[in-house]
Amino acid sequence: GFSPEILTIRRMNFAQLDEVAPDQKFDFVLADLGVSSMQIDNPDRGFSYKVDGPLDLRLNPHTGISGAERLLELNRQDLTHMFIENADEPYAEQIANNIMKWRYMCKPIETTTALRECITEALSFLPKYEQKEALKKSCQRCFQAIRIDVNGEFDALYAFMEKLPDVLAPGGRVAILTFHSGEDRLVKKAFQTFQRQGVYSDVARDVIRPSAEECIRNSRAKSTKMRWAIRSNLD
DSSP states (O other): OOOOOOOOOOOOOOOOOOOSSSOEEEEEEEOOOSHHHHHHHHHGGGGOSSSBBOOOOOOOSSSOHHHHHHHHHHOOOHHHHHHHHOOTTTTTTHHHHHHHHHHTOOOOBBBBBHHHHHHHHHTTTTOOOHHOOOOOOOHHHOOOOOOHHTHHHHHHHHHHHHHHHHHHHEEEEEEEEEEEEEHHHHHHHHHHHHHHHHHHHEEEOOOOOOOOOOOHHHGGGTTOOEEEEEEOOOO
């Protein structure tokens, strides 16, 4: 219902921020780093461990390689590093070892169900009373780690944070919504670094979290953290 004079939509990567409107500066930028609920709920996209589907995990299924293909490319050390770096997975080594074991046994991990079964097997050493909750959290973290990897999400966010000051008008404001600790650490560090350099006149001292009421209305808001910054009036 919005005309082109009011709303302009451009399908671009966060890393291409400087190409959105190269001839003008923004008074306000809002970056929502979350994955669309419509993508998560579509089993064909492979974002959820709860339903069976191809282990794809690409935000744009027409570019790059799928999560299943990526698991075939990485060695044991790289898999462990990916799970730790992208998701702080405490059982990264055990899960990476079992993925390699499945590869040696020629057991394909091409679906969300297969990866969940592989993770379940890797955590079988845990006491029975711990396994259910540990499996849930490890599945969430591992799917997140693979998604971040296949989509180059951290690289895009690095580029976005570096280019952000150049697209903001003096006194312009930015608010960024993150959904896991890796993203939040990166945003926090970038804001603090640029503030010390005088690029930002003020930044959020702490994150802003959703209210209990909002979390009741939208359970996926629970992990959201928002940070903001204000562009200095000085060039």
